[in-house]
Amino acid sequence: MNITRPFGDTLALIGNTPIVRLAGPSAAAGCDIYGKCEFANPGSSVKDRAALWMIRDAENRGDLKPGGTVIEGTAGNTGIGIALVANALGYKTIIVMPDNQSKEKMDTLRALGAELVLVPPTKYSDPGHFQHVSRRMAEETPGAVWAGQFDNVANRKAHIEGTSQEIWEQLEGRIDGFTCAAGTGGTIAGVGMGLKEKDPEIRIALTDPHGAALYNYYAKGVLEAEGSSVAEGIGQGRITANLEGAPIDTQYRISDEEGLVWVERLLREEGLCLGLSSGINVAGAVALGKELVAEGRPNPRVATILCDTGFRYLSTLYNPEWLAAKGLPSFDWLQQGAAA
Numbered sequence: 001m002n003i004t005r006p007f008g009d010t011l012a013l014i015g016n017t018p019i020v021r022l023a024g025p026s027a028a029a030g031c032d033i034y035g036k037c038e039f040a041n042p043g044s045s046v047k048d049r050a051a052l053w054m055i056r057d058a059e060n061r062g063d064l065k066p067g068g069t070v071i072e073g074t075a076g077n078t079g080i081g082i083a084l085v086a087n088a089l090g091y092k093t094i095i096v097m098p099d100n101q102s103k104e105k106m107d108t109l110r111a112l113g114a115e116l117v118l119v120p121p122t123k124y125s126d127p128g129h130f131q132h133v134s135r136r137m138a139e140e141t142p143g144a145v146w147a148g149q150f151d152n153v154a155n156r157k158a159h160i161e162g163t164s165q166e167i168w169e170q171l172e173g174r175i176d177g178f179t180c181a182a183g184t185g186g187t188i189a190g191v192g193m194g195l196k197e198k199d200p201e202i203r204i205a206l207t208d209p210h211g212a213a214l215y216n217y218y219a220k221g222v223l224e225a226e227g228s229s230v231a232e233g234i235g236q237g238r239i240t241a242n243l244e245g246a247p248i249d250t251q252y253r254i255s256d257e258e259g260l261v262w263v264e265r266l267l268r269e270e271g272l273c274l275g276l277s278s279g280i281n282v283a284g285a286v287a288l289g290k291e292l293v294a295e296g297r298p299n300p301r302v303a304t305i306l307c308d309t310g311f312r313y314l315s316t317l318y319n320p321e322w323l324a325a326k327g328l329p330s331f332d333w334l335q336q337g338a339a340a
Contacts, residue, residue: 010042013041014049017038019170025282025289029285032302038308043084045077048084048085050078050184054152067143071145075233076105077105078149082095087112098130104315105232131148160190178195178302178303183235188204188248189246192248196247209253223239250288267331
């Protein structure tokens, strides 16, 4: 990436994010662990990529016309990406989101001019699930399209054509493994497919939070969830269209507590303020790195996704009272601040 040249428009700011070697995780794994800094996108998350590709795809199909509306059900970050892209292209945005997501995401969506519809969190089989509500709203709204990020493979294409190619070039074709969690499945499937095209020997690992069903699906062939997680935007109970054919070679299940260890360490030791999904991804990358080292691969390199900024979770992940209510440990400095 040549940072000295001007970009032609603001949408060109999406993608081409930096990649950084993470010192603590690398030491823990005994090999090089790299984090793709997706918080550097304009909407501060990896979901900007899917938002741009899905909106452009709807335009190319002729479904989204000037003055139209983009409607989506999301845990928040995809909605933020859609709102920014839609603003840049002259569209309106309506976002349906579970009401248990962070206040920062809700406030951000409203600040961006999106219409925000909050619904109670519920199972996918329930007609009141945020995905189903958003789809019905799109069907009933003139001039609207439903982004449908979970089953819209333009999401996956964003990572086949964009993210995976960037990782390959940034690491100069020297990469042994990639891992991340799945929400829609677009990132892990797309990056996995893109990297496998370059080198079939690259190991693609799913890093699954508790409460999701994909770990058991890839380990045992059955969609079965165990436990729970407070992580937002990751965890899946079905095989979405984006996940179909995903080249998953192995899988890890990571607890919130283990993810929080890396959230704390990356902030305290390396100055990166991240969300819990990033911490879970890094924990998975360390597990994958250790596995590759144990197998005798010389100087393996593993990449993962640093999904979004921790500033989006100040009322939750960085709030000692909220953490205590969830039965999770708080960072030392947060406890000291609360005591003061």
